[in-house]
Amino acid sequence: MATSSKGAGSIVSQKRQQQIKRVGVYTTAILVSIFVTIPVYIMLLLSFQPPEVVFSGGQVNLIPQTLTFQNFNELLTTTKTVRYMTNSIIVTGSSMVLSTSIAVMAGYGLTRFDFRGKSLTARAVLFSYMFSPIVLAIPLYVLFYTAGLLNSYFALTLSLTAISTPFAIWLMWQYFQTIPISLEESAWVRGASRWRTVRDVVLPVARPGYISAAIFSFAVAWNDFTMARVVMSSDNMYTITVGASLFLDRVSVGWSETMAVSFLMCIPPFLIALFLQNYLLQGFSVGGLE
Incomplete structure (x- = not known):
């Protein structure tokens, strides 16, 4: 048949x-x-x-005829592009380190310690990420104004950390669940303290997880516009996203210069995606985010 x-x-x-x-x-x-x-x-x-x-x-000529660095030279000599980029690097780096550190500690605590309402707490943390940054902007503005912290790196760093940390905690909580507790128990039997076990055993295994959390925190901070516009009031303190938007209002800066600064803004994310994409994929896939 x-x-x-x-x-x-x-x-x-x-x-x-x-x-x-x-x-x-x-x-x-x-x-x-x-x-x-x-x-x-x-x-x-x-x-x-x-x-x-x-x-x-x-009309726009889509076939290149002459190539020049004139637009970049114009940006570096007649605008505050360098200052804006420096502000973005400082704030993004600070927020990334702070958010990732909090996520690692909170994620490990949610995974390894038992307490009442643990699962509810983890889900509440993720739920807080669902709020738009503009919802948090006004309350944070009032808090920073009362404390006299407006127009400072510290205030913007805390604002961006508040946005990215909830999801980073959720990611680390999911990732730490994939690491067997037997690895830590083996270290404890040999006399290692919990801190040394976390440092020498858990963190090396969890590298894809916290690198993914760091990349996510970087993306949130680097691409932020709302918080930087609300918290920062001085032109010298603006990040590159806010500074680039101001170029459109200036007569001396045209579309070519604006596209040049857009290209500069794309370089850091491109390099991170190029060299750390494997960690990012592992972190999101193994972390249980199907």
Whole structure:
């Protein structure tokens, strides 16, 4: 009796289903790539060409004719781009370290210590992440104004940490659950303290988890606009996201310079995604975020 190549209850054969699935995946990947690549290409094009060349003939010239660093030189010499970038690096680095440290400690505590309402606490932490930053902006502004901390790195760092920490804690809580307690018990039997066990045993194993939390905290802080605009009132204290938006209101800074500063803003996230993508994928997949 001849066997059918079709699956039970299926009109389309298994091989045909796999081919359709493969074509669908490739088509989606190509469309997404085109959708992402075209804006990036235009940004690079405007960044490395003089404005008079790009907009010659009353329309954007999408074929590069001359390449120059004139736009970047204009940014570095006539604007506060360096200052804005420095502010972003300071605030982002501080927020990333603080948020990741809190997430590691809180995630480990939620995993290894039993107390009443532990599961409810973990879910409440994640629920707090659902609030939009603008909801927290006004209360934080009032608190910092009362304490006299407005227009300071400290205030903006705390604000960004408050936004990114809840999800980072949830991520570390999920990731620490994948680490067997037997590893720590083996160290305790050999006389190691809990702190040394965490430092020498748990943290090396949890590296993909807390690197993923750090990358997430970096993305929140680096791309933030709302908190920086609310907390900072001085032009010298603005981050690069706020500073770049101000360029559109200046007569001396055109679209080419604006695209150039946008390109500078993309460099740090691109480098992190390029060199740490494996840790990011491991952290989110093993951390139980299906």
